[in-house]
Amino acid sequence: MSIFAEAKSSATGGETAVWGAFIDGRFVVPPRAKTFEVREPATDEVIASVVEADDDLVEQAVASARRAYEDVWRHLSPRERTGYLRAVADAIRDHADELSELESREVGKPRRDALRFDISFCSSGFDYFAGLTETLHGELLDQGPIETRVLYEPYGVVAAILPFNWPPIHFTKKLAPLLAAGNTGVVKPGEQAPLTVLRLTEIVNQVLPEGVVNAVAGRPAGAALAGHPTVERITFTGATATGRAVLKSAAENVTYATMELGGKNALIVLDDADMDVAVAVATEGMFYNQGEACTSTARILVHRSRADEFVERFSDATRSLKVGDGLDPETDIGPMVDRTQQEKVLAHLQSALDEGATVQAQGAIPTDSRLAKGYWVAPTLLTGVTPEMRVAREEIFGPIACVMTYDDIDTAIDIANSTPYGLTAALITPDHFKAAQLAGRLDAGMIFVNNYMRRAFLGSPFGGIKGSGFGRENWAETLKEFVRAKTVRFPSGRGEIPGWPPPKD
Template sequence: MTITDAQLSNSGVLPRAQWGAFIDGGFVPVGDRDTFEVVEPATATPLASVVSGDPDLVDLAVRSARTALPAWRALSGRQRGAHLKQVADRIRAHADELAELVSRENGKPKRDALANDVTFSSNCFDFFAGLGDSLPGEIIDQGPIETRVLYEPYGVVAAILPFNWPPIHFAKKGAPALITGNTVVIKPGEQAPLTVLRLVEIANEVLPPGVLNAVPGLAAGAALAAHPLVERISFTGATATGRRVLETAAQNLTYATMELGGKNALIVFPDADIDVAVEVSIEGMFYNQGEACTSTARILVPDVVYDVFVERFTAAATALVVGDGLDPRTDIGPMVDANQRDRVLGYLQTALDEGARIVGQGSVPTDPRLADGYWVPPTVLADVAPESTVGQEEIFGPVALIMRYSTVDEAVEIANGTGYGLTAAMITRDEAHAWHIAQRLEAGMVFVNNYMRRSFLGSPFGGIKGSGFGRENAPETLHEFVRSKAVRFRSGRGEVPVWPPRT
């Protein structure tokens, strides 16, 4: 199907039918380069065509960022912060447009995209703009020698993003990299690149040309990871993909921050308030259609309340409204594309083959306009074995796994019993006990009686084990994008030893 600008003119959020790479302050004409289609997942109809970035485009973007680097890093932190503050204001000015674009290309409810994705993006630029006056630096008194430690930008940063939270990942990588004096080339998730390209365009209304560039397309990620002028990589995505990126980056000894997958556990303690447990578990599991590395895909429930919890959780899960993300009533949108839908349904069949049972399943839209959408109903599986395929591997969809346990020690063992370590959660009335258990859980983040991941800005975000390394969203994130240089002076206090010794 050929898409024209005229067909899109009434949408209000798709300013062009064909999108190129954004390099050196503007879109590069697509010309005769290969393109791929971005499809609206609720209707399975094309939204736009996007250039499939090749190594030549990536090289152009990286060299543009390299050229812009000296002037950008020469600005003070306060001056760069003023630019980032303007970016935040521009994002807020386009908030409704961006939220609708996210919903149309990603499938998530527009209300969530507006309240969470876009709001986080603008707030993130504000947050890191405010750190411009407090960038890392220190003086070490070593007697006759004074060491001044400078923290300098790496240079060109490659930010490789997934599809599930486009504005969030754009900001949580772009803002700290820019405030510390780096320039950036972004590779958006190929399933949902339009919002990121639009955000880059908006940001370039106030940033100098070349400071922030974007190249879409599957091949662009590998080309960025391999480019010899890229000095830092910030990656979010599947663990297997992250390993391939690291293998490529290792050829140039390129530093990397890796935010990878999760198989997160939420433990309902025997003393838990069941209503609170259900409420928190529903949000933890089904928010963003379960297309989240932070999803509480494993819900661990003690034998003493297992049946009651399953009944109430299932009733809540099956009451969730599945539909077009542009409908304000929608709780759960479609999977981002057909491949993701088929992958999730494949895991569901595997779970049944391995002995789990479906205790509840929601409905999908009956509107003929949505008949071809990439729907997976919210599904609840009970009696899932911790060692099963679905108990170990990331599903990345609206499929909740409820597992039994007998003792708290067993629950901790199950929670820690995967190759991942991103988040964990507990529901209990005994917060002192929760503090003790939190120290035993192998995760980078632990939630107690909440799953409020929508307000993580200011707190360190990241995992351990197969969930990656490095921390985002917090002041300590600045250290991910700078490297130290020790400059040593005579302090004037005491003699500096010399060699050979004076006689």
């Protein structure tokens, strides 16, 4: 039996069984439950069916998290929560091989990337926030006759709504800080790739008290969680349009939310750029994770004097990428996550060609008959792109790189800032003083200079501005996103309090 089959069997009771919602420490498959299929992107084969959680299952999951919060989790000391999070990190590491295969098969990404980045980040994220748990303490304010105590209290039940593209990473980005801060959670994975999150939920429940983490899958579950009256906090990552819908639902109950949304990020190659660095950054920034990343450098702005050199070398890099099954250790680019995403990306490519762009370079899709039905999109380099084209304005979420030229840096900055998004931007120049000046002019939450190292982001604030959302993940201050301040004021015994005590009758 394969590692994937073992995981599936342990989680659901057999090769043909349905993956249920995970509530109260176990998988739940109600009679006559509605299900949806999860297909392997490289082959189009069905690898699992998953329960589409209805309002009743969502209610059960929230109630489970509420019981665990009230009965157990809120009463633990920070040091006790630290111990639990360390145990979670160890449990994830113990299942790293299994999880990386599972993620590769359901998302399509290269397994080596899933193992060295996604799963590693997942376990490290729990370790990181375990180390911060005891730093979240209250404050004492000396205000003369009044002594004010500021207490940081958890919200209670937090809904964590995740996208499909980095399941283990988003799992830890949401769960680790909310648990460290004293909350319990209900996780809703992306319906395109729910299996890794469901399996992670089962694994963490091996060490956490029952009900502290629950999971429900399927599109309706996200809307039900966002509008649930006893969910007191929402943390969401996904498309900007979906984020707006979540915020509208949350507004009905005045529920606080963090939004990590889409991006249309610019990489600016200056006239003094080191071309080795520029091509390496463009390749990493654009094509890593098949371009299914809100941080992808989809718009590459190159000074006209260096454009021919850059395009020639980036074309070679694009053609050299191996497209194939994520389980093949030689694969650089896997398939799109599902048929819908493939069709969307190919429609963007056709739109670009219709508007006058040119395919300058393209990788080769697999010819293996076993992979004939896979959701392939070849890594593609487009030239002749202008800022007005649809492909330069809308988030594509696929391996389509758009190269544009500019003559002066003011024009490049204007183009970079011309979208409704503001997640990342990148600059390639050996002049760090110039880079520092330009970074201040770019409308983005994160700026990369001569690198695009997303894989070393833990400990740095991650998030955007404008249509890319609000709130910051991955760093120490994220803990305060999951608590609220309570002010308690006492007489200090020093000085008089005007009007106090009140006069007696």
